[in-house]
Amino acid sequence: MKSADRGILSEHDLKKTSNRVVYGIMVFFILLMIFSMLYPILMTMFNGLKSNVEVNSFPPHFFPQEWHFANLKDALDYIDLPMFLRNTLYIFAGNMVATLVVLGLAAFSISRMNVPYRKVFYFFFLMTLFIPATSYMIPNFVNLKELGLLNQYAAFWLPAGANTFFFLLLKNFFDGIHPEILEAARIDGASEPRSFFTIAVPLSIPIFATLAIFIFSTAWNDWFWPSLVMHSEDKYTLATAIYKYVINVKALNTNIKFAILFLVSLPPILVFLIFQKFIMRGVSLSAVKG
């Protein structure tokens, strides 16, 4: 049957002029959309390579008239990107470990270990989803302050283990592992921690990879919360440092500003382009998170 390679429109529809016009308009809007997506991103790159006079000229040029690659060096002189990068990666790595150990173990226990009262525990974790995050943002900050965690990486690492959304993703994934595999390990005398780390974790690489992408993008993007929790400059994350020292600074030349913005957006764009198939599959999962 031919039905597999048709969409809403069939070949026959496209022979009608009115449908062709509609289809043409549709393609036009898609092209317009692509242009509006790519133009600002490419502009960030090109603006970072122009002279400051050219960036501020009106109307703006697309390609630089002269290429100023020295801007990238000036950018690195202006702001200590490697240090902020290191801080960001610290937070990413610690959050990843906390997610794997704390949430992984709990999800495994609820999903595959038949603990008594597991419905109660499950509900205990799940309940937090119904409370809008902003409504306890301030007490959360006060709580961290009272625990003496401000300005410490632990203020990110420990709460990373309290992510209900990631817990649900892990539990759903573990639910799909065949219980026979784990049962066989138990019969062979493997302890529970051992079957978790040597059987469940290796089987769950796909879900941990998806979580790694979520955690990476949070660590890379979040500027507001780190700016509250960290108050010494040498602990800022990249996004916080950019917000504090680049976005709201008037004295900085626009071309250098764009060179910095370009350098910061390059890694996530590359990660995305390399892992795109994988990431786009993960997007549908984020529908639960909102």
Place this chain on the structure above:
Amino acid sequence: MNQSAALHDHLPAELESKPYKQNRWKKNFWGFMFLIPALIIFIMFMWVPIFKGFLYSFYTVDFVKGNTFVGMDNYARALTDPDVLIAVKNTLYYMLLCMVIGFWVPIAFAIAISELRKFGGFVRVAAYLPYVMPAVVLYGLWRWLYDPVGPINAVIGSTGAEQIAFLTDTRWSMISLVFMETWQQFGSGMLIYLAAVLSIPRDWYEAAEIDGAGVWARIRHITLPSLRNLILLMLILQVIATSQGYQSQMALLDGGPNNATLTYALLIVKYAFTRLDYGTATALGMLMFVVLGGLGIVQFKLNKEDN
């Protein structure tokens, strides 16, 4: 453990000798041990803040002198502050704009892109790309795009129309923010819708076409009804998210010009970190919880139906 009798032959000798009850306890021992870290972390960093939020809304929070109980004072202050009324109005306006400007865009593009015969992969990547860019880069970029001497005004200027002060004009500032956010975020929603559009059986369209249904009729009576649950879910997610929005309002305009982009969540942040009045900020958070709490439950129910 019904199979245990059948498996009896294969059990190692050491397990065989232990009484059944002890085995069971041992099994549950690890089950509970695995839960304990998460229980502690959830209590410390979720339930304690939530509980403190309730508690501190009746206190004046002072980190140096200690907290003092003030009864309903924080609530009274919150409800009589004229800024709160402005913030609620702005938040509702923001939610409305996100609906009008942003909500339908991913649906429309998902349907359109599903009809592309070629280059579908490239279009998806391009649409999703802005979503990958860090928010701070976005703020720097769009401040320049919206600038009186930026590219958008260059286009407007070349048509001879009057230039627009996108960010500093109170009539435009919120619209500009919503437009920026739509630009960034629609790709992610589009991919979710696209997966749903592509999962609709093609035969349905075939059958409808044979019965004489036109293109619009097929979209109206097949595509959109198939997406109904997803659209409803995304709508609730958007309402939950936009009712708490404050980051771009804060980063680009700090609630200005003239409080035009001061949203409710931003006011909470300002109460806490500009006025250092944590008590009133928590009280405002509690009020938000009361209003929004129900929505989360609706979302959960829909999610379950969807699965």
